[in-house]
Amino acid sequence: MTVRVRYAPSPTGLQHIGGIRTALFNYFFARAQKGKFILRIEDTDQERSSEEALEDLYATLEWLGVEWDEGPIVGGPHGPYVQSERFELYQEYAEKLVSEGKAYRCYCTSERLEKLRAEQIANKSEQQGYDRHCRDLTQEERAALEQAGIPSVIRLKVPLEGKTTFNDLLMGPITRRNCDISPDPVLLKSDRFPTYHLANVIDDHMMEVTHIMRAQEWIPSGPLHILLYEAFGWETPTYCHLPMVMGSDGQKLSKRHGSTAVKDFRREGYLPEALLNYVSMVGWSYDSEREFFTKDELCELFSLEKINKSPGIFDYKKLLWYNGHYIREKSDAELAKLLIPYLEASSFIKSPPSQEEIKRVNEIVPLVKERLKVLSDVTELTRFLFEEIAPPQVEELLPKKQDAPTTLKALKGAYGYLKELEVEGVEAVEAKLMELANTLEVKVNGVFMPIRVAVTGSHVSPPLFDSIRLLGYEKAFSRIERAINILENEVHNE
RNA sequence: GUCUCCAUCGUCUAGUGGUUAGGACAUCGGGUUUUCAUCCCGGCAACGGGGGUUCAAUUCCCCCUGGAGAUGCCA
Numbered sequence: 117m118t119v120r121v122r123y124a125p126s127p128t129g130l131q132h133i134g135g136i137r138t139a140l141f142n143y144f145f146a147r148a149q150k151g152k153f154i155l156r157i158e159d160t161d162q163e164r165s166s167e168e169a170l171e172d173l174y175a176t177l178e179w180l181g182v183e184w185d186e187g188p189i190v191g192g193p194h195g196p197y198v199q200s201e202r203f204e205l206y207q208e209y210a211e212k213l214v215s216e217g218k219a220y221r222c223y224c225t226s227e228r229l230e231k232l233r234a235e236q237i238a239n240k241s242e243q244q245g246y247d248r249h250c251r252d253l254t255q256e257e258r259a260a261l262e263q264a265g266i267p268s269v270i271r272l273k274v275p276l277e278g279k280t281t282f283n284d285l286l287m288g289p290i291t292r293r294n295c296d297i298s299p300d301p302v303l304l305k306s307d308r309f310p311t312y313h314l315a316n317v318i319d320d321h322m323m324e325v326t327h328i329m330r331a332q333e334w335i336p337s338g339p340l341h342i343l344l345y346e347a348f349g350w351e352t353p354t355y356c357h358l359p360m361v362m363g364s365d366g367q368k369l370s371k372r373h374g375s376t377a378v379k380d381f382r383r384e385g386y387l388p389e390a391l392l393n394y395v396s397m398v399g400w401s402y403d404s405e406r407e408f409f410t411k412d413e414l415c416e417l418f419s420l421e422k423i424n425k426s427p428g429i430f431d432y433k434k435l436l437w438y439n440g441h442y443i444r445e446k447s448d449a450e451l452a453k454l455l456i457p458y459l460e461a462s463s464f465i466k467s468p469p470s471q472e473e474i475k476r477v478n479e480i481v482p483l484v485k486e487r488l489k490v491l492s493d494v495t496e497l498t499r500f501l502f503e504e505i506a507p508p509q510v511e512e513l514l515p516k517k518q519d520a521p522t523t524l525k526a527l528k529g530a531y532g533y534l535k536e537l538e539v540e541g542v543e544a545v546e547a548k549l550m551e552l553a554n555t556l557e558v559k560v561n562g563v564f565m566p567i568r569v570a571v572t573g574s575h576v577s578p579p580l581f582d583s584i585r586l587l588g589y590e591k592a593f594s595r596i597e598r599a600i601n602i603l604e605n606e607v608h609n610e
Numbered sequence: 611g612u613c614u615c616c617a618u619c620g621u622c623u624a625g626u627g628g629u630u631a632g633g634a635c636a637u638c639g640g641g642u643u644u645u646c647a648u649c650c651c652g653g654c655a656a657c658g659g660g661g662g663u664u665c666a667a668u669u670c671c672c673c674c675u676g677g678a679g680a681u682g683c684c685a
Contacts, residue, residue, distance in 0.1 A: 126685050161684055226683065233682085240611050244681055269683055287615070296613050298681065305683040312685050336614055336680040357615085364621085366677060397622065397634095404624035404633050424623080426616050427678065434622070434635045444648075486648040497646095549644080564644035576646040 119151025120326045123184075124316070126158040127169035130377035131176040133430060134331065134361045134369055137395050141358055142329050143182050144396070144418035154323060155187030157198040158316070160309045165200075176378045180388050181411055186323075194323040199315050206310035209318050209348070210270045210303050218347045219303060221268040222250040223261045245299045246271070270304040272313075272344065280339035285327075285356040286425055292339040301340060313337065317344040325353055332357045332427070333368075356420060359399040360427040369430050381435075385458065385491025390439040398428040408441070440489045448481045455481065455494050462495045464502035479586055483578035497578070501587055505573035505595070510606045512575070513599055515565040518558060524603040526556055527566045531596050534567070538589060542581045570599030 123139040125131070146153035155177075159165040177184070186192025196202055213219035229246065236244050251273065253261075261268070274297050281291040303314040310318075320328060335357050345352045363373030375381055381391055393409055400423050402409070409417070443451065456477060460467040465477065484497050499505075514523050533540075533548045553563045568580050571592050577583055584592040 124685095128685075158685065164684070222683095229683085237611085242612065244612065246682095271683095284615095290614070292613070296681090302683050307683080309683090311683070316685090331679095332615070333679055334685090338614090359616085360679075362678080368679080394622095399622090401623055407622095407634055428623090429621060431621050431635065437635060440648090484647095487646070489647095546644080553644095560644060568645060572645095574645090578646085580644060 117326060119146060119149040120154065120324055121146050121151065121329055122154035122156050122320070122323065122325050124156040124158050124319075125173060126161060126164075126312075127166060127173055128161060128164040129169055130172050130379050132369075132376040132378065133395060134376075136176065136180065136378055136391075137361055137398065138329065138331055138358060139177065139182060140180070140392065140396055140414075141400070141418070141423070143184075144414045145327070145329065145420065146185075147415035148418045151326075152185045153182075154192070154194075154325070155184035155197065156319060156323070157188055157200075158312065159198060159200045160311065160315055162200075162307060162309060172377075172379060179378070179382060180392055197323075199310070199319065202315075202319070203309070205322075206304065206314060206318060207308065210310070210314060213272070213303070213347055214270060216347075217273070219270050219272050220251060220253075220300075221258065222246075222271045222300075222302075223253075223266045223268045224249055243299075246301075248300055251300060267306045269302045269306050271300040272303050272340075272347070274298070274300050274340070274343060280342050282338050282342045282352065282355055284335070284338070285354060285420055286423055287335070287357060290335060290338055292336075294339075294343075297340050297343070298337070313340060313344065317341055317348070317350075320353060321345070321348070321350045327354045327356060329356045329358055332360050356423070359424055361395075361398055362427050362429045364429060364431075366427075366429065373430070374432055383492075385454075385488075385493070386435070386439050387442045387454075387491075390435065390442040393442075394435045394438045398430060399424050436489050443488050443491070444486055446485075448478065448485070451485060452478050452481045454491055455484075458492055458494050459498070459502075462499075462502075464495075464498065476586070483582050483586070487578070500572040500574070500577070500583075507598060507602060508569050508573060510602060513566050513569050513603060515559070515562045518562050520603055520606045522556060522558060523562070523566050524600065524607055526552065526558060526563045527570065527596065527600055527603060529556070530563050530567055531593075531600065534584070534596070535593070537581070537584070546581070566599065566603075567596065570596045 121142040123142050125135055125139075143153050145151070157170065157173075159170075174189070184190060186194065187197045191197075210219065214221065224246075228249075232247060233245075235241070250271070275294045277294060279291055279293045280297065281289050283289050301313055302311050304310055319325075338355060338357070342352055361369045363369045365373070369376055375384070378391070382388075389410065392411055392414075396409065396414055397407065400418070402417055402422065446454070452474070456465070456469060456474070459465045459477060460469065465473040469477070480498055480501065484494055487497055488494060510520065513527075514520060518526075529552045530549055533545050533552070537545050549563050550560060553560045556562070564580060565575065568577055568583075569575060571577075571580070571587065572583055587595075
């Protein structure tokens with residue numbers, strides 16, 4: 117039997133870390149087993165589903181390089197793969213359960229249910245949830261309510277006694293007494309759309325899904341779904357509940373922990389390789405040695421046995437580390453292409469950039485490559501090359517434990533040598549600056565730092581000679597002259 | 611409240627009935643370097659508690675504790 121798995125998101129928000137982790141595990145499992153990966157859109161919540169969310173889903177999967185074998189856009193033998201387009205099917209199956217006495221119509225208003233719930237919470241009642249008010253209405257009562265045109269929902273008649281068990285691939289057997297299962301959950305809402313429980317079971321069966329891999333938050337409704345399969349007389353699929361992804365405080369990962377939308381990570385300049393690799397390591401590991409995996413490698417090596425049981429905390433710092441690694445792995449040409457949009461957004465270069473600008477970006481790449489954690493870091497790292505910098509403060513120009521007169525001497529002396537840079541070459545000038553430091557009896561840094569601050573406006577920058585070259589000698593020299601003036605003023609005023 | 615699940619360094623994890631409990635991130639220290647970063651070397655750091663089973667438990671069982679999730683006409 118070939119493996120068939122699915123990712124079935126509801127398009128009610130941007131794709132987030134937890135969602136794509138589930139998508140990825142399903143996808144890797146399908147590929148590793150030479151099975152099929154199905155995408156299904158669960159848009160049964162008419163209120164919250166949005167076109168924007170759907171577009172975000174497609175964009176995210178494409179960015180990650182996750183392609184589906186069956187689903188919207190590509191089609192397949194069990195379509196449609198969008199639940200709102202399968203509307204009639206759910207009516208049919210829900211009615212079937214009603215006519216067989218396995219489900220019933222409930223006429224309770226949401227006001228009544230809300231009041232009921234509020235009371236249960238206030239009384240700390242042992243019985244939480246629906247009170248099965250409509251479960252045993254007589255024929256006459258039902259007829260009267262129908263006559264009066266009272267809207268209804270369809271609820272599952274959960275057995276009052278006995279217990280239900282399903283076998284989870286990871287957890288082992290999970291059992292719940294039927295009286296503990298959600299009391300008669302709604303299957304068909306008053307707008308006639310199915311709830312998750314109904315649609316999910318029908319579709320997984322119709323689409324011949326063999327393994328249901330979803331987050332552990334679904335464990336409690338596992339037995340309920342089994343009841344549904346049994347009510348329909350269908351064979352149950354294999355379940356595998358994936359460990360959840362948590363925030364740093366151990367709670368379910370959410371916006372308050374930081375970015376969770378894939379879109380946000382993408383905008384900040386995370387690479388799909390890095391996000392995919394890191395996310396896959398939360399809840400799964402290959403062995404104790406290996407931490408880097410490409411998508412193709414995971415498609416080959418992924419296995420259910422190595423999934424962890426316990427929830428994992430999403431570590432933003434480790435993701436950053438992965439991202440830096442993958443940035444450094446890029447060729448200069450590839451990285452330049454990735455960086456250009458960020459430089460455009462900062463108005464450092466035109467959009468689209470000129471040939472000259474592209475050439476310059478290519479020269480900049482090797483200087484910033486090993487300094488980038490995310491692509492957007494390029495802005496602050498290279499700002500001094502594209503924009504005028506504020507005149508440095510005296511304190512900024514002074515290296516640690518070095519006074520203004522000495523620093524002025526160093527900078528002036530250095531400037532004399534730097535002037536010859538184009539003719540003499542980097543090595544010769546470098547040697548002379550070292551010698552200068554020696555003569556002035558200061559550390560090498562005592563000569564280099566003032567130049568760096570003068571040229572880049574910061575103590576932190578790409579390598580100095582490269583920075584000067586890329587900035588252009590004229591501009592660099594005028595910035596040094598300005599710094600010399602600042603120091604001279606300082607020295608004379610004392 | 612009730613139900614279900616989980617439990618190795620701060621974090622992600624490897625692992626075994628007998629190990630100096632291994633790796634990675636983070637952190638700290640050192641080296642390379644004109645700064646930062648990269649890179650290299652090293653340090654700190656874990657089997658939640660209590661009972662069993664056993665010659666021996668981090669490992670198997672039970673209880674407790676702690677954490678999480680579910681308890682919707684959301685998924």
